[in-house]
Amino acid sequence: MKRFTALYFELDETTRTSEKIAALGRYFREAPPLDAAWAIFIVSGRKIGKAVSSRLLRQWAAEASGYPDWLVDQCYRVVGDLSETISLLVPTVADTNAPSLHEIVEERVRPLGSITQDSQREVILGTWSQLNTDERLVFHKLLSGNFRVGVSKQLLIRALAEVADVSSAVMAHRLAGQWMPDETTMDRLLARHDPAAVADSGTPYPFMLAHALHDGTSSLGAIADWLIEWKWDGIRAQLIRRAGQITLWSRGDEVVSGAFPEIIQAASALPEGTVLDGEIVAWNDETSKPEPFIRLQRRLNRQTVEMTFWPEVPVTFIAFDALEIDGADVRDRSLVERRAMLETSFPTTSTLRKSTPLHYETWDEVLHIMEEARSRGVEGIMLKRLASPYQPGRPTGLWWKLKVEPYTMDAVMIAAEPGRGRRAGLLTDYTFGVWDNGSLVPITKAYSGLTDVEIVEIDRFARRHTTGRHGPVHTIEPLMVFEIGFEAIQLSPRHKSGIALRFPQILRIRKDKKPAEADRLETMQELLRSMGY
Amino acid sequence: MNTLKYFSHPKFAMPNIFPTMPNQSLIIETDRGLFCPAGDFYIDAWKSVPRNIVTHAHSDHARRGSDRYLTASDGVNILRHRMGRDAVIDPIPYGQIIELNGVRVSLHPAGHVLGSSQIRIESAGEIWVISGDYKRQADPTCRAFEPVRCHTLITECTFGLPIFRWIDSSVVAADINAWWAGNQAVGRTSILLAYSLGKAQRVLAGLDANLGPILLHGAVHAITEAYRGSGIELPPAGYASVENAKLHRGKAMVIAPPSAMNSTWARKFAPFSSGVASGWMQVRGFRRRRGADRGFVLSDHVDFPALLETIEQTEADHIIATHGYTDALVKLMRERGKQSSALQTRFGGDEEESEETVETPVVEGEA
Ligand SMILES: [Zn+2]
Ligand SMILES: [Zn+2]
Numbered sequence: 001m002k003r004f005t006a007l008y009f010e011l012d013e014t015t016r017t018s019e020k021i022a023a024l025g026r027y028f029r030e031a032p033p034l035d036a037a038w039a040i041f042i043v044s045g046r047k048i049g050k051a052v053s054s055r056l057l058r059q060w061a062a063e064a065s066g067y068p069d070w071l072v073d074q075c076y077r078v079v080g081d082l083s084e085t086i087s088l089l090v091p092t093v094a095d096t097n098a099p100s101l102h103e104i105v106e107e108r109v110r111p112l113g114s115i116t117q118d119s120q121r122e123v124i125l126g127t128w129s130q131l132n133t134d135e136r137l138v139f140h141k142l143l144s145g146n147f148r149v150g151v152s153k154q155l156l157i158r159a160l161a162e163v164a165d166v167s168s169a170v171m172a173h174r175l176a177g178q179w180m181p182d183e184t185t186m187d188r189l190l191a192r193h194d195p196a197a198v199a200d201s202g203t204p205y206p207f208m209l210a211h212a213l214h215d216g217t218s219s220l221g222a223i224a225d226w227l228i229e230w231k232w233d234g235i236r237a238q239l240i241r242r243a244g245q246i247t248l249w250s251r252g253d254e255v256v257s258g259a260f261p262e263i264i265q266a267a268s269a270l271p272e273g274t275v276l277d278g279e280i281v282a283w284n285d286e287t288s289k290p291e292p293f294i295r296l297q298r299r300l301n302r303q304t305v306e307m308t309f310w311p312e313v314p315v316t317f318i319a320f321d322a323l324e325i326d327g328a329d330v331r332d333r334s335l336v337e338r339r340a341m342l343e344t345s346f347p348t349t350s351t352l353r354k355s356t357p358l359h360y361e362t363w364d365e366v367l368h369i370m371e372e373a374r375s376r377g378v379e380g381i382m383l384k385r386l387a388s389p390y391q392p393g394r395p396t397g398l399w400w401k402l403k404v405e406p407y408t409m410d411a412v413m414i415a416a417e418p419g420r421g422r423r424a425g426l427l428t429d430y431t432f433g434v435w436d437n438g439s440l441v442p443i444t445k446a447y448s449g450l451t452d453v454e455i456v457e458i459d460r461f462a463r464r465h466t467t468g469r470h471g472p473v474h475t476i477e478p479l480m481v482f483e484i485g486f487e488a489i490q491l492s493p494r495h496k497s498g499i500a501l502r503f504p505q506i507l508r509i510r511k512d513k514k515p516a517e518a519d520r521l522e523t524m525q526e527l528l529r530s531m532g533y
Numbered sequence: 534m535n536t537l538k539y540f541s542h543p544k545f546a547m548p549n550i551f552p553t554m555p556n557q558s559l560i561i562e563t564d565r566g567l568f569c570p571a572g573d574f575y576i577d578a579w580k581s582v583p584r585n586i587v588t589h590a591h592s593d594h595a596r597r598g599s600d601r602y603l604t605a606s607d608g609v610n611i612l613r614h615r616m617g618r619d620a621v622i623d624p625i626p627y628g629q630i631i632e633l634n635g636v637r638v639s640l641h642p643a644g645h646v647l648g649s650s651q652i653r654i655e656s657a658g659e660i661w662v663i664s665g666d667y668k669r670q671a672d673p674t675c676r677a678f679e680p681v682r683c684h685t686l687i688t689e690c691t692f693g694l695p696i697f698r699w700i701d702s703s704v705v706a707a708d709i710n711a712w713w714a715g716n717q718a719v720g721r722t723s724i725l726l727a728y729s730l731g732k733a734q735r736v737l738a739g740l741d742a743n744l745g746p747i748l749l750h751g752a753v754h755a756i757t758e759a760y761r762g763s764g765i766e767l768p769p770a771g772y773a774s775v776e777n778a779k780l781h782r783g784k785a786m787v788i789a790p791p792s793a794m795n796s797t798w799a800r801k802f803a804p805f806s807s808g809v810a811s812g813w814m815q816v817r818g819f820r821r822r823r824g825a826d827r828g829f830v831l832s833d834h835v836d837f838p839a840l841l842e843t844i845e846q847t848e849a850d851h852i853i854a855t856h857g858y859t860d861a862l863v864k865l866m867r868e869r870g871k872q873s874s875a876l877q878t879r880f881g882g883d884e885e886e887s888e889e890t891v892e893t894p895v896v897e898g899e900a
Binding site for chain 2: 012013014065067068070071074075078079080081084085088089424425426452
């Protein structure tokens with residue numbers, strides 16, 4: 001537990017990717033194999049057990065520390081993180097000798113779900129007495145069932161790939177699927193590279209990504225050198241058919257085959273040795289248009305999808321590139337050649353389509369059709385150099401994306417509550433309202449998009465203008481106007497306003513606007529109607 | 534001592550607008566600061582007053598402009614540094630009793646910074662102690678806190694919540710030295726941010742000078758000289774000049790006040806790693822918001838267990854809380870059967886706005 005705690009704090013306290021990878025690498029090389037296997041399991045976000053009620057933890061912390069409940073609560077309000085609060089409150093016994101990570105997980109955390117409350121209390125108080133403050137914090141993070149430490153799956157894969165000296169794709173494949181940590185896990189994960197084994201597997205190629213085009217089209221040269229297509233609003237994925245097996249990989253290095261059985265079924269029409277790059281999109285056959293992304297998300301949230309569930313959210317795979325044809329890696333060929341191979345690789349069906357290139361003579365026309373993007377249900381436009389090979393990562397000058405500007409509204413801050421983690425103690429989670437018959441109705445919450453300086457400024461403002469409190473939520477005098485951007489709007493009976501916004505983001509503080517000048521609910525309802533709701 | 538008589542001379546006393554009454558509080562709040570009506574003097578006044586007893590030289594306690602100051606002998610050099618050459622400062626050794634208008638006043642070590650005092654006030658058998666800022670941890674740069682028995686204790690509670698529990702200062706010093714060595718190994722200069730009066734010298738005292746050169750920011754340098762002038766032994770340290778920055782790049786430990794990081798000052802030390810020494814570093818949220826690479830939990834204020842222990846040792850049955858999480862302490866004291874109330878400080882109620890985060894040194898110069 002000592003070593004894993006040190007790793008947790010190293011990862012938690014740096015934002016430098018190189019330092020995170022170094023810390024992970026050190027840990028995987030040095031930790032006992034069973035501990036390392038559990039660490040991978042936990043850091044990759046897999047659930048290790050049922051969360052223990054935070055109410056009980058708080059109660060036991062009060063008991064162990066000898067302080068009244070209200071004082072524990074006040075500490076929690078200052079710290080902003082219950083795991084941390086409790087770790088700071090519980091008395092530390094001198095010279096603790098912490099059990100190992102796998103003991104903590106296997107013998108303390110995992111059994112908690114199946115024992116009585118009294119036994120839970122015994123296990124937790126007993127473990128507290130064996131750990132120091134920092135180790136207790138990590139223990140609580142394990143208990144919370146929500147272990148986040150600022151390491152993305154890709155980062156973990158990179159770190160492990162470096163230790164094992166294999167490519168990220170191979171490591172991603174080794175980590176995928178269902179597995180439980182045991183003595184052999186690390187041997188399997190860190191095995192030397194075996195090319196034969198990889199050829200058989202459903203290993204994807206590293207994805208090629210686009211840069212956002214900010215500087216206009218003038219630097220791009222002749223339009224004839226470019227392939228233009230819609231930027232689909234879905235899940236980027238590679239569809240792989242090799243050795244009789246079909247695998248669907250998302251860009252997050254995750255196998256998502258289980259969530260999209262109809263695509264897997266349709267892909268049986270692909271010839272052996274085919275790898276296609278494309279986008280999984282929710283599709284409406286009646287309008288021949290993509291559906292909002294949120295409908296797709298519902299599918300993703302299920303591990304496996306029942307066949308009967310299909311028609312509710314029909315999906316399609318729109319292929320836009322071919323990476324492997326007849327078992328041969330064609331990524332070095334030009335985009336023109338690859339597109340030609342794509343066209344002949346399979347017959348289009350309703351579940352398996354090809355992205356159709358758009359043809360324009362001038363850049364002006366391209367910018368002009370951007371205006372149609374929203375009504376067509378796409379995110380924008382992709383520009384791909386016809387001569388470009390398929391390169392991993394985000395090479396410059398080859399692929400560009402042009403995204404539609406988000407919708408915007410002006411709304412008034414009406415409530416605020418403290419953030420967590422990095423923003424603990426500051427009021428950072430705001431609720432915004434728009435006018436409806438002379439009063440402000442909550443329309444959305446938003447917190448991203450501000451600088452640290454602005455966050456501190458708003459925190460000061462909100463504290464000065466708090467008119468009431470309900471638990472952690474401060475009601476704020478409606479004085480401050482914000483411009484909020486959002487990417488989509490939809491009906492939502494669950495919200496008081498009847499409206500839900502997708503990806504709301506604070507664009508800026510509108511100091512020039514008075515609260516009375518903020519938008520009205522009516523305007524939002526009109527927007528909703530214009531979207532066909 | 535002549536000066537002391539001078540300080541207590543009636544000619545310099547304000548007309549006593551608070552005639553002695555039975556049950557009159559020994560200390561009251563006024564818009565100029567804490568005031569002792571019977572003795573006709575102020576404590577840590579924040580406006581100009583005729584007679585001002587100063588617990589210590591931090592800017593939220595010692596303000597310029599009073600006619601006369603009284604402070605512990607150990608702290609005279611530093612107070613002079615902050616109040617200016619012309620300030621009239623009367624020194625008094627710890628423990629010596631003086632009479633002001635018949636009120637017996639003495640200063641006692643508070644262990645906060647060099648020359649910091651608690652103030653004991655006795656009148657008609659009633660004893661009050663104003664703690665000033667204090668800590669109970671070992672600190673080689675100042676005299677250790679001594680508990681003083683009293684009826685009423687006015688105590689600070691900057692860190693008055695049970696989440697604040699300090700670990701041994703020697704462990705923190707070892708962590709700082711290890712961090713320094715680690716930075717040297719990768720060719721980074723270490724910049725340690727510490728309040729320029731007190732914390733900086735305490736950090737300096739814990740550094741292992743064998744590791745490499747130690748450089749001080751201008752604000753820290755001036756006060757460190759005042760410490761040395763008061764007989765405090767500290768490791769040798771140079772000035773954080775451009776030449777020294779260049780000469781000792783990747784090897785030096787630089788001690789600077791927190792405000793230095795907001796200026797272009799730090800750039801000349803690049804590449805560097807930054808650390809902050811403060812009690813707030815106990816909490817990750819505060820640590821992250823400071824944006825430094827490392828946080829070291831080191832405070833010159835009392836932590837919660839020591840605060841409760843101190844209250845016990847003074848045997849006071851009336852506890853007045855000031856500076857920090859006053860509400861919590863008052864509520865806890867009342868639950869434990871003591872009389873208790875809170876005193877407003879001039880800094881509003883925001884727990885973060887203590888001197889440890891709001892850095893306002895008087896001497897602040899680009900070095
Ligand atoms: Zn102080
Ligand atoms: Zn203070």
